[in-house]
Amino acid sequence: MTNEKMNSVNPGNDFNYRRKKNAEEMKHQVITFALMIFLTLIAFTAVAYDGFSSWFTIPFILLLAVIQVAYQLYYFMHMSHKGHEMPAIFMYSGILVAFLTVLTFVTIIWW
Amino acid sequence: MQAEEKWTAETWPASPERQTLEGKNKFIGFWLFLGGETVLFATLFATYLALKDKVPSPEHALAKDIFELPLVFATTMILLTSSLTSVYAMYHMKNFQFRKMMLWLGVTVALGASFLVLEIYEFNHYVHEFHHTFTSSAFGSAFFTLTGFHGAHVAFGLIWIVTLMVRNAKRGLNLYNAPKFYLSSLYWHFIDVVWVFIFTVVYLMGMVG
Numbered sequence: 001m002t003n004e005k006m007n008s009v010n011p012g013n014d015f016n017y018r019r020k021k022n023a024e025e026m027k028h029q030v031i032t033f034a035l036m037i038f039l040t041l042i043a044f045t046a047v048a049y050d051g052f053s054s055w056f057t058i059p060f061i062l063l064l065a066v067i068q069v070a071y072q073l074y075y076f077m078h079m080s081h082k083g084h085e086m087p088a089i090f091m092y093s094g095i096l097v098a099f100l101t102v103l104t105f106v107t108i109i110w111w
Numbered sequence: 112m113q114a115e116e117k118w119t120a121e122t123w124p125a126s127p128e129r130q131t132l133e134g135k136n137k138f139i140g141f142w143l144f145l146g147g148e149t150v151l152f153a154t155l156f157a158t159y160l161a162l163k164d165k166v167p168s169p170e171h172a173l174a175k176d177i178f179e180l181p182l183v184f185a186t187t188m189i190l191l192t193s194s195l196t197s198v199y200a201m202y203h204m205k206n207f208q209f210r211k212m213m214l215w216l217g218v219t220v221a222l223g224a225s226f227l228v229l230e231i232y233e234f235n236h237y238v239h240e241f242h243h244t245f246t247s248s249a250f251g252s253a254f255f256t257l258t259g260f261h262g263a264h265v266a267f268g269l270i271w272i273v274t275l276m277v278r279n280a281k282r283g284l285n286l287y288n289a290p291k292f293y294l295s296s297l298y299w300h301f302i303d304v305v306w307v308f309i310f311t312v313v314y315l316m317g318m319v320g
Binding site for chain 2: 015018019022025026029030033036037040043044047048054057058061062064065068069072073076077083086087090091093094095097098099101102104105106109
């Protein structure tokens with residue numbers, strides 16, 4: 001982990017700055033949430049609508065899910081913040097194994 | 112000791128969850144656990160995909176017969192919203208506003224509990240309307256293992272957050288409990304991450320066929 005300086009015990013100007021920064025971040029989180037709801041609505045609509053073939057719908061809703069999970073990890077779980085190098089290694093390793101596991105089970109399993 | 116120190120909103124550090132050595136260790140350890148959880152759920156997803164609609168005889172219900180969009184939509188919206196409310200709780204934690212943090216955690220718990228109630232209703236519906244049970248077919252086993260494991264995570268998350276709220280109700284925020292609250296919110300977000308794939312892979316893809 002990087003050895004960043006996180007302790008800031010100087011009251012006053014620093015306090016107001018941090019409050020503002022936190023409020024700003026919270027605003028971005030709400031925008032992220034709105035986007036996530038929007039992606040969910042699109043996915044449900046795509047499935048409810050009969051006009052699309054499943055060859056289009058399935059990859060499309062999977063893509064929407066991946067985007068939504070990236071939002072969740074990087075914004076809600078703060079992986080975009082500093083000091084998340086190790087969490088990123090753990091998650092990407094997990095995702096790699098997860099991907100291979102699912103790929104195996106949908107290709108070479110036949111019963 | 113720094114962990115027991117009294118803080119004010121002015122002196123409260125910017126990243127209280129990683130201020131102490133214990134907090135840093137928990138943070139790393141918990142992310143490692145989440146990486147492992149990713150693999151655990153992948154195995155359940157893989158099993159589900161391999162055994163989807165594998166039933167012993169034609170009278171058994173298939174995925175496209177049993178799932179209903181409105182119910183899944185409701186549970187999805189509830190869980191997504193509970194993810195946002197737990198972001199609000201951590202926002203107030205970083206601002207050293209203990210009461211507001213507790214309030215938002217309370218909202219998160221209420222939403223999580225309503226998700227569980229709907230899921231229990233849903234499972235009950237499958238068992239009684241469609242005779243789709245854990246032992247009725249390979250499809251049933253794979254379905255209930257995957258969604259049930261997620262439901263158990265929701266239940267565990269609820270117990271975890273409620274326990275933290277009760278234990279720290281009179282203590283207020285300090286560097287001893289800030290990492291605990293932070294990790295419980297990470298766990299809650301992860302439950303939502305898994306749900307995004309469940310509603311997409313199990314329910315929506317199940318409806319498509």
